[in-house]
Amino acid sequence: MNSKYEIKRPSKEILNKIRDIEITSLSDAADFNISMNHLxxxxxxxxxxxxxxxxxxxxxxxSLMVQKILEIAKPGDVIVIDTSGSEENAVWGDLRSLTAKQKDLEAVIIDGAIRDIEGCREINFPIFCKYVVCASSTKSKAAEINIPIKCGGITVNPGDIIVGDLNGVISIPQENAIEIVERALEKELSVSKSREEILKGIYISESTLNKINSLES
Structure with missing residues (x-):
């Protein structure tokens, strides 16, 4: 296989750790923006x-080269697509979802549009995107695979760890993954402590109260 189609994949261990952490905690744990926008x-x-x-x-x-990236994708991969700002043309539909599910891929993230919504729902392969439209795209042009792209307002590099749920999508660079996981676990301990305090009737933590008092003084 052409070397440009190969990526460095993270270990199953780090992926499993990330899967057990809330996406909001992971987002908060990064010291730079790893969160795609609300669209x-x-x-x-x-x-x-x-x-x-x-x-x-x-x-x-x-969308010609969507077929190529589906061909080279391996089980567990997340395909992330930069449509160069296309809003009117779908680059994904039910047949591509069927292919992705057959290959046991994890999901597709599209900064753009899909179609065949009912068929895609029946197949139930995870799709995160901006729009649903009727119009198809042409299938005649070259594209770039496994380069840094823009998706949801942030840069995504090949091999980044993509996490998505109802809150949205984040992209964690592999070189920052361990640090972000450690900080996220600390964040979850803090949230757990706050939840216990609220159940005991303590609605404002001491640190938050001190901040409020300093602003009001």
Missing amino acids: IKPHINKNKIVGPALTLKLEKGD
């Missing part, structure tokens, strides 16, 4: 997804 949401299958990114940058209005 990227689950349209098909709202279960949590976690997997390494295969990236694809299409020419606007064309």
